[in-house]
Amino acid sequence: MSKTKKAEITHYEILFIIPNKFTDDESKVVVTKIEKIIADNSGKITLSEYWGKKKLAYEIKHNAFGYYGVFEFDLEGKNLATVDQALRLSTDVLRHQIIVKKTKTIEELAREKEIKGKIDSKKAEEEKKQIEKTKKTPSSAVKKEKEKIDLKDLDEKLEGILSAKDLI
Numbered sequence: 001m002s003k004t005k006k007a008e009i010t011h012y013e014i015l016f017i018i019p020n021k022f023t024d025d026e027s028k029v030v031v032t033k034i035e036k037i038i039a040d041n042s043g044k045i046t047l048s049e050y051w052g053k054k055k056l057a058y059e060i061k062h063n064a065f066g067y068y069g070v071f072e073f074d075l076e077g078k079n080l081a082t083v084d085q086a087l088r089l090s091t092d093v094l095r096h097q098i099i100v101k102k103t104k105t106i107e108e109l110a111r112e113k114e115i116k117g118k119i120d121s122k123k124a125e126e127e128k129k130q131i132e133k134t135k136k137t138p139s140s141a142v143k144k145e146k147e148k149i150d151l152k153d154l155d156e157k158l159e160g161i162l163s164a165k166d167l168i
Contacts, residue, residue, distance in 0.1 A: 009074050011046070011103045014038075016087065016096040017056070017066040024053065027067040030092045037086050038071065041079040047072035066094055072101055 016034060018027045031050060038045060051068035060066070075083065080098065087096045104112075 009076055010080075011072065011074055011101045012080070012098055013070065013072045013101040014087075014096060014098045015068070015070050017060075017068055017094040018092060019061070019094045020053070020063045020065040020067075022067065022092075024067070030067075031069050033090075033092060034069070034071070034087070037083055038073050038075065041075065041083050043073045043075035043079065043083065045071050045073045060094055063094060 014034075018030050022030060028050065031048075035045060035048070047070070049070045051070070053065055054068050056064055056066055084096075084098060087093050
């Protein structure tokens with residue numbers, strides 16, 4: 001951190017990945033350790049999300065999976081380097097990234113909640129339509145249609161293979 005920066009409280013977001021060598025319960029213990037690191041450096045956690053086990057985009061230190069978590073917290077700028085250093089040295093954290101986050105107003109939070117509610121209701125409506133659609137068509141008819149399609153495709157492919165000139 002620069003020596004000229006002010007020591008004011010800033011809102012941050014941290015995304016961290018815990019390696020797959022831990023179980024789900026053990027990873028939650030690591031999450032509490034990370035919370036403690038932030039709290040020990042006079043930080044106040046405002047949002048805590050645990051996303052659980054996810055596949056990584058690429059292997060990191062021979063780990064294809066990891067446990068993801070996100071915190072939003074308020075912290076003085078001078079303590080950020082200490083938190084970052086503690087997480088970097090920790091063997092319990094595979095990767096982490098800390099960014100400055102804009103604090104949301106109450107109106108913005110209410111608007112996001114409203115939008116999320118609309119999205120959830122549309123998803124529920126689509127699922128309900130899908131369930132009704134499957135109830136209307138008997139499962140035996142669906143299976144027969146799939147068998148007909150599959151056999152027809154299979155016959156066409158077989159015919160193409162047998163009629164190939166470069167077969168022998």
